[in-house]
Amino acid sequence: MGRDLLQLRPATPEDLEWIYELRHRVYAQELGQHAPDPAGRLRDGLDGDNVYLVAARGAARIGFVSLTPPWSGRYALEKYLTRDELPLLTEDDLFEVRILTVEPRWRATAAAPLLMWAALRWIAARGGRRVVAMGRTELLDMYLAVGLRPVGRTVHSGAVTFEVLTGSVTELTKLALDRYGTTLERLRSVVDWRLDMAFAPRPDGCEHGGASFTAIGADFRTLHRRQHIVAADVLDAWFPPAPGVRAALADDPAWAARTSPPTGAEGLLADIATARALPIETLAVGAGSSDLIYRAFGQWLTPESRVLLTDPCYGEYAHVTERVIGCRVDRFRLRREEGWRIDSDRLSAAVTSGRYDLVVVVNPNNPTGRHAPAAELRSLIAAAPARTRWWIDEAYLGYAGLTESLAGLAATDPRVVVCTSLSKMYALSGLRAAYLVAEPATAAQLRRWTPPWPVSLPAQLAAVAALRDPAYYNDCWLRTHALRRQLATDLAGLDKSVVVEEAVANFLTVTLPSGGPSAAHLVNECRRHDVYLRDLSPLSPQYQGRTVRIAVRDTAENARIVAACRAALDVLRPGPSSLVAIPAGVPAAGSAR
Missing domain, CATH: 3.40.630.30 (Gcn5-related N-acetyltransferase (GNAT))
Structure with missing residues (x-):
């Protein structure tokens, strides 16, 4: 300049x-x-x-x-x-x-x-x-x-x-x-x-992530770049969809592209009901969980509504409640010294005041990766006021175990709705398919406000095939845990001043020491190596501008992530050293600097 x-x-x-x-x-x-x-x-x-x-x-x-x-x-x-x-x-x-x-x-x-x-x-x-x-x-x-x-x-x-x-x-x-x-x-x-953030915010004011696609080319003219980019800034699956999914998409794709899907996704709803042992009348589908979030919240909430979000939490919830609808939003602080876990007594005390129309719990949580046991959540909900609705986001539940789902409770309790994306757990992010579970009257209301053909035909074909192959995905989720542990171990060998926090989902976090480079510096330096990480700073001041989230990729791409972080830390913080790794299930008390 x-x-x-x-x-x-x-x-x-x-x-x-x-x-x-x-x-x-x-x-x-x-x-x-x-x-x-x-x-x-x-x-x-x-x-x-x-x-x-x-x-x-x-x-x-x-x-x-x-x-x-x-x-x-x-x-x-x-x-x-x-x-x-x-x-x-x-x-x-x-x-x-x-x-x-x-x-x-x-x-x-x-x-x-x-x-x-x-x-x-x-x-x-x-x-x-x-x-x-x-x-x-x-x-x-x-x-x-x-x-x-x-x-x-x-x-x-x-x-x-x-x-x-x-x-x-x-x-x-x-x-x-x-x-x-x-x-x-x-x-x-x-x-x-020369500051470490953009001069202006995104036009919609929301930090959605996914900067890696900008490097590939959002105009789709340079898709060959995808072979060189490590997209660890989004939480897409590292594994391919099940063989049956790939076969369904490959069988006459021209027909799938030109043909209108079943109007109400009836076949997809039937397969979800079978796979999850749920009454079909308790289900509603959408083109990804964001579609369901916007549609449901737009029906239930007004600027006079009061909402409780955990902090940190998936950023789309703050965006839609505060900036799109204009609700009054409070935060329930998750604490690093408590391992980012939900303190049931504190949350119960906050909710029993009766002032909340909606409480949102992402479980396992994104971006912390922590999972709250289903039994604890059931007790919290049972003790909560009748007027308070609970939205439970289970997008990453497969990594904790599907038996931990609250879908059965949502099917009978009018205060509870469970939202489940098929994107992350089933390697279908590009196809956009999700469903929610609610008691029949609530589900019927949302179906009335669902446009016809809400999920594309390729997405319906893929989702049905995915749900029919649970063994394949269970194996992928188990392998994800092993890849995550290895990635954490490898990152732990880079710099002793940095903290690696592992949890139960398909990602981990790395926190840089205070007084050193910011998370944005690390993210920008890794991009020089075509490795994209997610700066969590805008999601919560609790990250103090020092924490990045890294999605688990396959062995080769994880090695590139480690190499990029090593090179970035050599530039940003010269000198040898070893990262403190915090395994899944172990609180991070006192470990972050």
């Missing part, structure tokens, strides 16, 4: 002395917020926890913004208000934006707006959902214009009066794009963006 471009980057150690000096000039000498220091430097106790983003042009530093993440355990605002006085400070996904400061001669430029935008993008990329800031009262109109809102608290520091402000990351981002989108797009072309 040319030296004339405005550069946005993380602060380097060399930047810190300038930051302390500029902070002193502005907040001590110019504004009188702090007493002058003979050394001409202004520091505070949070400097070790803060993240600084810097704007520069060539060698000239222009301005900076300071961010305090929730994992620091404290905020600057706590010097003025206790958490009892400002309960907002107790939220686990709250990021504090502090001391946006620009050199005097650059204050009329785009530096300040770009630093504000960079802060918002950095927070979103770490799973932040709310920001808090102290804004000088004389600049209140500027803060209101970007979407921040007063919480009704004013604080004084030296000669300066501040208004405490807050805003939702999603709403602030939407407002910025709606109101200043043209300006941002113009600035994008003249900014040397």
Whole structure:
């Protein structure tokens, strides 16, 4: 990039002395917020926890913004208000934006707006959902214009009066794009963006994953690239569909392509009912679980509905409830120190309040891979209020054992719905087939809102053939466990400062140490080797921007994953060392750094 471009980057150690000096000039000498220091430097106790983003042009530093993440355990605002006085400070996904400061001669430029935008993008990329800031009262109109809102608290520091402000990351981002989108797009072309997240979010605002297909070519003109790409960023099966599936797809594909399928997928429904020993009237099918999620939630929920999601959780649930429908969404925190398991007592206490219309449990969970025993979930549901509906997502249940399904309960209990994708467990992701189980009245309602021909004929043929060969898939799921264990062991030999967490599904996670490279850095470096991993940072602030998810592939591709990670870590963190591996079923307490 040319030296004339405005550069946005993380602060380097060399930047810190300038930051302390500029902070002193502005907040001590110019504004009188702090007493002058003979050394001409202004520091505070949070400097070790803060993240600084810097704007520069060539060698000239222009301005900076300071961010305090929730994992620091404290905020600057706590010097003025206790958490009892400002309960907002107790939220686990709250990021504090502090001391946006620009050199005097650059204050009329785009530096300040770009630093504000960079802060918002950095927070979103770490799973932040709310920001808090102290804004000088004389600049209140500027803060209101970007979407921040007063919480009704004013604080004084030296000669300066501040208004405490807050805003939702999603709403602030939407407002910025709606109101200043043209300006941002113009600035994008003249900014040397050196931060580890994209300049702008995806158009729909959801982190769906699947960047590997971009490398293959979404226009399908370079499909030969698939031979070179390791797509470990999506959780597609590493194994092929059953022989019967391949035979069904190969037998007269021209007929399958041009022929309309059974209108209501009657044959597929009958085979699901047989394979799972369920009454056919309890079933509804869709073109993948996302189809069923959007259709069902759109029927049941409104902006007045209240939903409880586990955190971390499959990102599509937050997207559809918060951004598409606009529900009030609360998070039930899964804790790393508890091995990401559901604490039944805590969840029961949260749900028995009776305020939730819907509780979503992904089991086994994506992205943690942990499985909650069916008996525990049955007890939780039995004790829950009658008005609360439970949505149990069993997309990865085959890896834990189909006997753990709650489908039988869903077929009789009007409060429970089980959703099952055939994509991941049956190697049918490209064909899009899924079903849900609910008591007959609920299932009938969803079938009424299902368009005709909801699942393509090739997908119906494939799904029926897959369900008829359980032995093949049981063997594949067992081999997946062995491949996952070997992948974890191999990754464990790379760097002792990194934590590998194994669970029960077809993936594992790798967490980098604090103070080192971010997950985004590792992901980007591995892409140089055509290996695609998933940065989990946007899903939850609990990952602190340091965790990647890696799908299990076959032996050869797993070896490429290990080699790419080794090369990336050599570049990002030079020096020899061995990864801490956490096997399936063992809590990660105290192991993540």
